[in-house]
Amino acid sequence: MIGLYSPGTSLIHRAPTLLKLxxxxxxxxxxxxxxxxxxxxxxxxxxxxxxxMAQVPVRAAIAQIAPILLILLVAVPIQGLLSGWMVAxxxxxxxxxxxxxxxxxxxxxxxxxxxxxxxxxxxxxRRFIDADRVGLLVALTIRCIPLVSDIVREVxxxxxxxxxxxxxxxxxVPVVVRSLYAADALGEALIARxxxx
Numbered sequence: 001m002i003g004l005y006s007p008g009t010s011l012i013h014r015a016p017t018l019l020k021l022x023x024x025x026x027x028x029x030x031x032x033x034x035x036x037x038x039x040x041x042x043x044x045x046x047x048x049x050x051x052x053m054a055q056v057p058v059r060a061a062i063a064q065i066a067p068i069l070l071i072l073l074v075a076v077p078i079q080g081l082l083s084g085w086m087v088a089x090x091x092x093x094x095x096x097x098x099x100x101x102x103x104x105x106x107x108x109x110x111x112x113x114x115x116x117x118x119x120x121x122x123x124x125x126r127r128f129i130d131a132d133r134v135g136l137l138v139a140l141t142i143r144c145i146p147l148v149s150d151i152v153r154e155v156x157x158x159x160x161x162x163x164x165x166x167x168x169x170x171x172x173v174p175v176v177v178r179s180l181y182a183a184d185a186l187g188e189a190l191i192a193r194x195x196x197x
Contacts, residue, residue, distance in 0.1 A: 006107045012054040013108045017117040028098045040093035047100045064103035
């Protein structure tokens with residue numbers, strides 16, 4: 001979610017994070033169990049309306065939805081040949097709506113708000129779960145995604161600079177080693193700030 005947030009003051013931006021998360025989950029479940037193409041089409045129209053209400057830049061919205069289109073280019077013809085074109089269309093609509101709703105959530109909700117929502121959800125279970133520790137874990141997980149992405153990019157750039165080509169193993173080993181070094185450094189930094197080992 002880092003770098004995906006699109007600042008704004010719309011009703012969707014200001015809505016409580018837990019409410020948005022609940023509505024996102026509910027909509028995805030309802031669309032997932034509905035075999036009616038009209039329901040999926042109505043949901044798609046509703047999602048477009050929500051994007052307009054949130055005043056999310058069109059280019060940013062398309063960038064979030066575009067990756068699923070590549071998957072659908074392969075999945076829809078296969079599904080159409082095996083189960084029929086109506087089933088394939090409904091499946092494609094469900095996936096597009098679900099991804100668009102998730103994208104809208106990430107583009108209108110800050111990482112901090114998501115972490116606070118996780119902590120609020122887990123507080124009733126504080127006897128069994130340390131909500132602050134889980135919140136920290138989620139924050140670190142979100143932070144590590146771009147970190148590992150940068151490590152992979154640097155390894156690929158180093159291989160290109162050396163003019164070498166090799167197997168997937170020759171990429172995976174330096175990525176794993178550098179990721180472990182980064183994790184070790186992060187662990188030491190957390191211990192230095194008072195968290196236990």
